Amino acid sequence: MKFGQGFEAALARDEYPREWIDHAISYKKLKKCIKRVQQELASLGLDKETLDALWQHVNTGATEVGGQLGERLQYSVDGNEKLIFTPKLTIVIDPRDGSPMDAWLSPDTRRILKRLAKTEDGRRPSVATVNEIVPDGQDQQLETVEVPLTSDSEFFQILTRELSDLDHLQNSERSQLEVEIAQLGRELRALRSSRSKRSKKEIEAWRTIFELYTDAEVFMSSHEADAGARDAAHAQKQYAEFNKALAAHQNQIIQLGKEGNSALDRFLRVNIKLLRLIKFQEINHMALNKILKKFDKRTALRARSSVSNTLTQSPLMAQNLAKATCFTISEELLNIIPQLNDYLCPVCFSISYKPIRLRCGHIFCIRCMVVLQREEQDRCPMCREGVVLDASSDNLDKDLMKFMEKNFKVAVRTKQKENEIQAGIDRWGAQYENAQKCIVM
Template sequence: MKFGQDYEAALARGEYPPNWVDSAISYKKLKKCIKRVQRELLGLGLDKDTLDALWQHVDSGAGNPFGEGLLHYSLDGNDYSFTPRLTIVVDPRDGSPMDAWLSPETRRNLLRLARNSRANVSTARAWPESVDGRARDWAPAETRGSEPEGDSAAADPDPDQDQDQDQVQTVEIPLTSDSEFFQILRRELSDLDHLQEAEQTRLREEIVKLGNELRVVKASKSKRSKEEVDAWRQILELYSDAEVFASSHEVDAGARDAAHAQKQFQEFSQALSLQQRAGFKLGKGATMALDRFLRINVKLLRLLRFQEINRTALHKIMKKFDKRTALHARSHVSTALVKSPFIAQDLAKATCFTISEEILKIIPQLNDYLCPICFSISYKPVRLRCKHVFCIRCLVVLQREGRDHCPLCREDVVLEATSENLDRELMKFLKANFKGAVKQKQRDNEIQAAIDRWGAQYENAQKCTVM
């Protein structure tokens, strides 16, 4: 099945809202525009084979003293309003196209266009001179001689020939269908940008509502509230481990495509179901928050799939444009199109960042507050001059061993640390949000301090049991 049929079927399945479908790239309409561009070019004698030969000649630079200037396709204007232009270099002495690869019919058509456009030609660059200082007759003699009678320079002399003798000029080949093609494409990409902005605004609003619901759950002083906050902490830990929309692993680091993200989300959902069956239960408010959290992810997955099929449609239609017209549009105009935020921006990454910013302030994760040496909670936290934080126990060990380098940045800041470096605000925060982990760390520190004082036998004594 062709891509066009797959694309139309994907839009018609009902997965996407009607306003999304209306904003999608109109693949069929753009294909019809390509056919009109083909007909225009054929009317000028610029069939695909002729243009392919011209581009090959331009790219190779063989026998071409002007490099790529002989034929050029570009977009004039800015990112939001532009006009495609196909230009060709002409000989200012007679207005004839300067290329030996053109057929007589094509040369006649372009010569007529050049002469009709003499008022609009633009100077391109200096005419290369031969050894004796006279202008070089670059176009082969047999090509010049092939022009039909009545089209020669002698029959229609250019009054400005003498003053233009040392310059070459470019003439624009007027095309209308390619302008229509790119105007439609630019308008639809703009519609997709607006759609993305609207959907991201809605997602942000949903995330704010989710945050408010979790604040209500956390604000309650009941024992049930504490259990629900702990349950939500487990949920967020499962979600972080699943890495639904982006991977931090070396093998596949970076944003995930829609299919892989869907697979990771299913794994998260399965792990969540197992946790729920294992015992943790949520009250009405916490359950509503979980439902909203899942809906946000489902919508984000759908938006990611919609972005991908439109990105593929853009790639396919530009590839078809080049294949059918041989205008090399992708290499010349793609930068003006892919600047579209809908095509270029990582939607999932931006939304996940918003979730982290909003939710983790309410329900912080223990993994974000671990000491980078012992990998347990950084209690009591000591913030060095380099701003890195370690638990007090690990810092004391570093100072006793006389190591002055920060383990993370290697700056000499360890030995200068005193009780003034204790981050009391962070210590208060950790005690309020991770009571269990803090108590365990305090107990571990006490045991380690006793071992330092009494020796290893103290640790063995802790293992004794009374029968």
């Protein structure tokens, strides 16, 4: 299947809103513009084969002009703030007879360029801008002819207008997502401020949801092999994994009430919409690259190198939608309900209770600090600074300990029990652990 057909099929298949489809890059329309560019170039004697030969000669035989490397053929795209493009083809010619300074051009091209360089009555033509170039060490003067290309202007005006529309659409949809995320954040903050038993159960349910969501890394990966934003296909796969995990933890999530389930549904819809936006961005990005590649292939004008700076200023090309929105989700939602993973001891990977803050700033659970000091290991496991043996009861972070007791009651009770058993083993030996399992009949 050709790309144009596949592009239209993808737009229809993925059930994008009509407004999105109307703003997509008009690939077929731009292809027709390319045909008109080909016809215009052919009328000037600059068909693809001629330009290919000229570019080849330029690459192998450039001359020094004004102390810099001067090209005998250039293709440039001028644009103002309104993105109105005026493409020009510039060729160096010999003013004595109007012939281009290149032996590879066809006779038809030479005749046309001669007419462009000088008309029969001795005046310069209005369709071309002529500038003089005086190469170092040469007596003769060379001149440049700039040929405005009408069909190119149409092509780039359509393309830049559509990119501008896509940018506006993307910014609008992203703003809507941010509004929805902010509203969810306000509801979660209100839930946290409540002291009812029901709200505490719902907070624990949301903690589970956000823990599963963070572990799934739907849109952003922290793994070294594929760190960074995921493409739409991988994000879709990770979102499916997140939904499976939600189903497996239904017993905890069932604690959400009617309003909580409504909020969860909206949270899931935010993710689905973001997935569609990323996919829509990707296929339009691909369409843009494909049409520019086709333009260069059909015309040999090498437009991509001329317009790359202008196009990369477009948010469609430069903005990482997933990264920006994930930051908003993290700031507005995930940070409201503390996650246990953010308070784990980096040695035993359980909650850092009771938290010992070393002089270097790193935090460990008291049990791991006792073990390190007993083994006379002075270096911090994180930064290797010699601070462990200096730690004492004064290093206990009491505020953080209260925070953990308030937000992670189950994990704290579990850790306390483990610490008690380990302390008994230290005092009475390994048989102490087995003694805890004895049952009195």
